[in-house]
Amino acid sequence: MPNPPSTVPDNRLSETLLRDEIRALHAYHVPDSAGMIKLDAMENPYSLPAELSDEIAAATRELALNRYPDPAARVLTDQLRTSEAIPASAEILLGNGSDELIQMIAMALARPGAVLLAPEPSFVMYSMIATFTAMRYIGVPLTETFDLDVERMLAAIEAHRPAVIFLAYPNNPTGNLFSPESVRAILDAAPGLVVLDEAYHPFAQHTFMAELECRPNLLVMRTLSKMGLAGLRLGYLAGAAHWLGAFDKVRLPYNINVFTQMAASIVLRHSEVLEAQAEAIRAERSRLTAALNGMPSVKTYPSQANFILLRVADAPATHEKLRAGGVLVKNLHRAHASLDHCLRVTVGTPQENDRFLAVFSSAIA
């Protein structure tokens, strides 16, 4: 029998049923970028060489789309172990992007009152996922140079006993690597897990991967997104088996689809392609930074990532003029107290960067 028509209007029903903290959230906004030079999302600007695309196209024809994927993605996992130099003692867990791994970690740890702690400003998904999973989020301000404020971090660790601490290394949106001694001080003090989020590893070439061997509560997380495969959605987590085995229980079966498993596996067999692209991006990062430093009233922050944080006189106006000139960057003004009049620009191809510099210099004139 069909339900009788409800007398409660839909919006009233959603107000009563939705969790308060979810109603209070703003949906993650992705601006329309059609026809724009897209320097807002840390994507690699280069596509794959034709031979690699052809190889993926040929393999796509052979895919059994009627079958579920290998739930453990064994071929890909074994390949990552070698290509990413993951210590033999560590397990590997794959996610549909590293965002999904952050979510799995939080879901598994979200006992009532459990705390997820991160420095601020940092990657927004840490606090968002804490909210989704009803964890208590604690943000600890970075220093003026955007390094870890060890004293404040240690005090917050002592006061809140976090189940997990996320450190983005290099940090997004500031671009810098935290000093390794500060990271170690936090690793030493943490009563729970510490996740080193190395999403920008190809551009920084500094890692805590080797320390997995001696630090049982360290996890290292990486993604293929920023190195050229954002569309595939593949992240991985490396760490002790007893942790990863627990997170694996909250993983939805088949989270890595057959196309992603196949395409990532082919590209990783030619990892020199992505490495050459990362090298070109690192070189352009230096050129872009030098050009910006030569402009009046622009302050750049040192970056080990594939983007540059900069401060201008009027970020909203500059952002709008760039948009009108066909260049999309991220406006961080109001995103955090320490980011007043900041913009974040992803390093593009030399042509894209030239176009950005031309529009930008007239925008700030």
Ligand SMILES: *Cc1c(COP(=O)(O)O)cnc(C)c1O
């Ligand atoms: C972009 C980014 C991620 C998310 O990457 P996906 O694998 O695409 O989900 C994770 N951490 C940081 C710090 C990032 O900037």
